Amino acid sequence: MxxxxxxxxxxxxxxxxxxxxxxxxxxxxxxxxxxxxxxxxxxxxxxxxxxxRPDCCAVTESIRLEPGMLQHLPTRRRNGASKDATGFCELVRNMGADGETPGRAITSVQPEVLLTWADYAKPCCCVDNFAYDRAANGLVYYVYPPVPDGRDVYVEATYYVPPRQITDANQCLGVxxxxxxxxxxxxxxxxxxxxxxxxxxxxxxxxxxxxxxxxxxxxxxxxxxxxxxxxxxxxxx
Structure with a gap:
Protein backbone atom coordinates (compact mmCIF):
# COMPACT_ATOMS: atom_id res chain seq x y z
CA MET A 1 0.00 0.00 0.00
CA ARG A 53 -17.28 4.82 -1.61
CA PRO A 54 -17.81 3.37 1.87
CA ASP A 55 -16.59 0.01 0.54
CA CYS A 56 -13.04 1.42 0.57
CA CYS A 57 -13.19 1.09 4.37
CA ALA A 58 -15.06 -2.21 4.65
CA VAL A 59 -14.44 -4.76 7.41
CA THR A 60 -15.51 -8.41 7.26
CA GLU A 61 -15.35 -10.28 10.56
CA SER A 62 -17.29 -12.27 13.14
CA ILE A 63 -19.66 -10.26 15.38
CA ARG A 64 -22.08 -11.21 18.16
CA LEU A 65 -25.77 -10.54 17.47
CA GLU A 66 -28.24 -8.93 19.84
CA PRO A 67 -31.28 -10.85 21.13
CA GLY A 68 -34.34 -10.69 18.87
CA MET A 69 -34.77 -9.75 15.22
CA LEU A 70 -33.82 -6.08 15.38
CA GLN A 71 -30.09 -5.45 15.15
CA HIS A 72 -28.05 -2.23 15.22
CA LEU A 73 -24.86 -1.23 13.43
CA PRO A 74 -21.96 -3.23 14.91
CA THR A 75 -19.99 -1.62 17.73
CA ARG A 76 -17.08 -2.78 19.84
CA ARG A 77 -19.04 -2.68 23.07
CA ARG A 78 -22.33 -4.19 21.92
CA ASN A 79 -21.20 -6.74 19.32
CA GLY A 80 -17.51 -7.34 20.02
CA ALA A 81 -16.60 -5.74 16.67
CA SER A 82 -13.05 -4.53 16.09
CA LYS A 83 -14.35 -1.03 15.20
CA ASP A 84 -17.55 0.97 15.48
CA ALA A 85 -19.45 0.83 12.19
CA THR A 86 -20.64 3.80 10.15
CA GLY A 87 -22.69 1.64 7.76
CA PHE A 88 -23.89 -1.89 7.11
CA CYS A 89 -23.34 -4.07 4.05
CA GLU A 90 -24.36 -7.69 4.63
CA LEU A 91 -24.28 -10.85 6.72
CA VAL A 92 -22.28 -13.64 5.12
CA ARG A 93 -22.60 -16.82 7.19
CA ASN A 94 -23.16 -18.22 10.66
CA MET A 95 -20.12 -18.48 12.93
CA GLY A 96 -21.39 -20.58 15.84
CA ALA A 97 -21.48 -19.84 19.55
CA ASP A 98 -17.75 -19.10 19.71
CA GLY A 99 -17.45 -16.87 16.65
CA GLU A 100 -14.94 -19.24 15.08
CA THR A 101 -17.09 -22.06 13.69
CA PRO A 102 -18.19 -21.40 10.09
CA GLY A 103 -21.76 -22.49 9.36
CA ARG A 104 -24.32 -22.13 6.63
CA ALA A 105 -24.71 -19.01 4.53
CA ILE A 106 -27.16 -16.21 5.35
CA THR A 107 -29.28 -14.87 2.48
CA SER A 108 -30.73 -11.42 2.00
CA VAL A 109 -34.49 -10.84 1.71
CA GLN A 110 -36.68 -7.75 1.44
CA PRO A 111 -37.51 -6.20 4.84
CA GLU A 112 -41.27 -6.42 4.26
CA VAL A 113 -40.94 -10.14 3.52
CA LEU A 114 -38.86 -10.87 6.60
CA LEU A 115 -41.15 -8.88 8.89
CA THR A 116 -44.21 -10.83 7.72
CA TRP A 117 -42.53 -13.90 9.22
CA ALA A 118 -42.20 -12.26 12.64
CA ASP A 119 -45.48 -13.68 14.00
CA TYR A 120 -44.35 -17.23 13.21
CA ALA A 121 -40.71 -16.86 14.24
CA LYS A 122 -39.23 -19.06 16.93
CA PRO A 123 -35.84 -18.07 18.39
CA CYS A 124 -32.92 -20.03 16.98
CA CYS A 125 -29.14 -19.94 17.28
CA CYS A 126 -28.70 -20.21 13.52
CA VAL A 127 -29.62 -17.27 11.28
CA ASP A 128 -31.19 -17.95 7.88
CA ASN A 129 -31.93 -14.47 6.52
CA PHE A 130 -31.21 -10.78 7.02
CA ALA A 131 -32.95 -7.65 5.73
CA TYR A 132 -31.60 -4.12 5.45
CA ASP A 133 -33.13 -0.93 4.07
CA ARG A 134 -30.65 1.93 4.23
CA ALA A 135 -33.20 4.43 2.88
CA ALA A 136 -35.71 3.66 5.63
CA ASN A 137 -33.24 3.47 8.53
CA GLY A 138 -29.56 2.93 7.85
CA LEU A 139 -28.79 2.33 11.53
CA VAL A 140 -30.64 -0.99 11.90
CA TYR A 141 -31.18 -4.32 10.14
CA TYR A 142 -33.18 -7.47 10.90
CA VAL A 143 -32.38 -11.17 11.17
CA TYR A 144 -34.55 -14.26 10.95
CA PRO A 145 -35.17 -16.29 12.98
CA PRO A 146 -34.77 -14.07 16.05
CA VAL A 147 -31.77 -14.57 18.30
CA PRO A 148 -32.69 -16.18 21.66
CA ASP A 149 -32.06 -14.34 24.92
CA GLY A 150 -28.97 -15.31 26.88
CA ARG A 151 -27.28 -17.14 23.99
CA ASP A 152 -24.16 -16.19 22.07
CA VAL A 153 -24.88 -16.16 18.34
CA TYR A 154 -22.07 -15.06 16.04
CA VAL A 155 -22.22 -14.28 12.34
CA GLU A 156 -19.71 -13.11 9.78
CA ALA A 157 -20.64 -9.56 8.76
CA THR A 158 -19.36 -6.94 6.35
CA TYR A 159 -19.73 -3.37 7.53
CA TYR A 160 -18.18 0.04 6.92
CA VAL A 161 -15.92 2.02 9.26
CA PRO A 162 -14.39 5.52 9.18
CA PRO A 163 -11.10 5.92 7.28
CA ARG A 164 -7.90 5.68 9.26
CA GLN A 165 -6.75 9.02 10.71
CA ILE A 166 -3.34 9.88 9.27
CA THR A 167 -1.01 11.51 11.80
CA ASP A 168 2.34 10.55 10.31
CA ALA A 169 3.53 10.71 6.72
CA ASN A 170 4.93 7.18 7.01
CA GLN A 171 1.50 5.67 7.69
CA CYS A 172 -0.28 3.65 5.02
CA LEU A 173 -3.24 5.44 3.48
CA GLY A 174 -5.57 2.65 4.57
CA VAL A 175 -7.41 2.66 1.23
Missing part, protein backbone atom coordinates in the same frame (compact mmCIF):
# COMPACT_ATOMS: atom_id res chain seq x y z
CA UNK A 2 1.08 3.57 -0.66
CA UNK A 3 2.18 5.75 2.22
CA UNK A 4 0.72 9.16 3.01
CA UNK A 5 4.12 10.58 2.03
CA UNK A 6 3.69 9.29 -1.52
CA UNK A 7 0.59 11.42 -1.99
CA UNK A 8 1.87 14.45 -0.07
CA UNK A 9 5.08 14.52 -2.12
CA UNK A 10 3.07 14.76 -5.34
CA UNK A 11 0.96 17.57 -3.89
CA UNK A 12 4.02 19.50 -2.69
CA UNK A 13 5.62 19.09 -6.10
CA UNK A 14 2.52 20.49 -7.84
CA UNK A 15 2.54 23.45 -5.42
CA UNK A 16 6.26 24.01 -6.17
CA UNK A 17 6.86 23.54 -2.47
CA UNK A 18 9.91 21.27 -2.76
CA UNK A 19 12.48 23.84 -3.86
CA UNK A 20 15.84 23.23 -2.12
CA UNK A 21 16.67 25.77 0.56
CA UNK A 22 13.19 27.30 0.60
CA UNK A 23 10.67 26.96 3.43
CA UNK A 24 7.50 25.22 2.31
CA UNK A 25 4.37 27.36 2.30
CA UNK A 26 2.30 24.25 3.01
CA UNK A 27 4.10 21.97 5.49
CA UNK A 28 2.80 18.42 5.65
CA UNK A 29 2.01 18.44 9.36
CA UNK A 30 1.10 22.09 9.88
CA UNK A 31 3.13 24.54 11.92
CA UNK A 32 2.80 26.57 15.08
CA UNK A 33 -0.46 27.73 16.68
CA UNK A 34 -2.40 24.81 15.24
CA UNK A 35 -1.94 25.94 11.66
CA UNK A 36 -3.31 23.69 8.93
CA UNK A 37 -1.00 21.38 7.01
CA UNK A 38 -1.44 19.15 3.99
CA UNK A 39 -2.12 16.18 6.26
CA UNK A 40 -5.34 17.86 7.42
CA UNK A 41 -6.51 18.07 3.81
CA UNK A 42 -5.40 14.46 3.26
CA UNK A 43 -7.63 13.28 6.10
CA UNK A 44 -10.50 15.38 4.76
CA UNK A 45 -9.95 13.78 1.36
CA UNK A 46 -10.09 10.29 2.85
CA UNK A 47 -13.40 11.15 4.54
CA UNK A 48 -14.76 12.51 1.25
CA UNK A 49 -13.77 9.30 -0.55
CA UNK A 50 -15.32 7.13 2.18
CA UNK A 51 -18.55 9.14 1.90
CA UNK A 52 -18.82 8.30 -1.80
CA UNK A 176 -6.60 1.05 -2.11
CA UNK A 177 -3.74 2.65 -4.02
CA UNK A 178 -6.14 3.40 -6.88
CA UNK A 179 -7.56 6.29 -4.82
CA UNK A 180 -4.19 8.11 -4.70
CA UNK A 181 -4.85 10.28 -7.76
CA UNK A 182 -8.23 11.35 -6.40
CA UNK A 183 -6.58 12.31 -3.11
CA UNK A 184 -3.96 14.43 -4.88
CA UNK A 185 -6.68 16.36 -6.72
CA UNK A 186 -8.77 16.76 -3.56
CA UNK A 187 -5.86 18.24 -1.60
CA UNK A 188 -4.82 20.58 -4.42
CA UNK A 189 -8.41 21.81 -4.80
CA UNK A 190 -8.69 22.49 -1.07
CA UNK A 191 -5.33 24.30 -0.88
CA UNK A 192 -5.87 26.46 -3.96
CA UNK A 193 -9.47 27.32 -3.06
CA UNK A 194 -8.45 28.56 0.38
CA UNK A 195 -5.22 30.33 -0.56
CA UNK A 196 -5.56 34.00 0.44
CA UNK A 197 -2.92 34.84 -2.15
CA UNK A 198 -4.84 33.08 -4.87
CA UNK A 199 -5.21 34.76 -8.21
CA UNK A 200 -8.04 34.21 -10.65
CA UNK A 201 -5.83 31.64 -12.36
CA UNK A 202 -5.38 29.72 -9.11
CA UNK A 203 -9.11 29.85 -8.51
CA UNK A 204 -9.56 28.24 -11.90
CA UNK A 205 -7.03 25.57 -10.96
CA UNK A 206 -8.99 24.84 -7.79
CA UNK A 207 -12.14 24.26 -9.84
CA UNK A 208 -10.17 22.07 -12.23
CA UNK A 209 -8.88 19.87 -9.40
CA UNK A 210 -12.36 19.63 -7.87
CA UNK A 211 -13.66 18.39 -11.21
CA UNK A 212 -10.76 15.96 -11.58
CA UNK A 213 -11.45 14.56 -8.10
CA UNK A 214 -15.05 13.83 -9.04
CA UNK A 215 -13.94 12.41 -12.40
CA UNK A 216 -11.46 10.08 -10.70
CA UNK A 217 -14.15 8.88 -8.31
CA UNK A 218 -16.62 8.36 -11.15
CA UNK A 219 -14.09 6.47 -13.25
CA UNK A 220 -13.17 4.25 -10.30
CA UNK A 221 -16.83 3.42 -9.68
CA UNK A 222 -17.40 2.64 -13.36
CA UNK A 223 -14.38 0.36 -13.58
CA UNK A 224 -15.31 -1.49 -10.39
CA UNK A 225 -18.74 -2.38 -11.77
CA UNK A 226 -17.34 -4.21 -14.80
CA UNK A 227 -13.84 -5.45 -13.92
CA UNK A 228 -12.54 -7.67 -12.51
CA UNK A 229 -15.42 -10.08 -11.85
CA UNK A 230 -15.17 -13.04 -9.54
CA UNK A 231 -16.10 -16.30 -11.23
CA UNK A 232 -18.95 -16.75 -8.77
CA UNK A 233 -20.53 -13.44 -9.82
CA UNK A 234 -19.97 -13.68 -13.57
CA UNK A 235 -22.86 -14.68 -15.78
CA UNK A 236 -22.81 -17.86 -17.80
CA UNK A 237 -21.12 -17.57 -21.18
Missing amino acids: LLAADVLRLVSGSLQDLEPGMEARWPWGGGEEDSIGLMDFLNAGLRAIALQ NDSYAEALVHYILAAVLAGDNEASAAQGGKAVYHQQMFQQCMGSKAQVDTVWPKAKSSAGAA
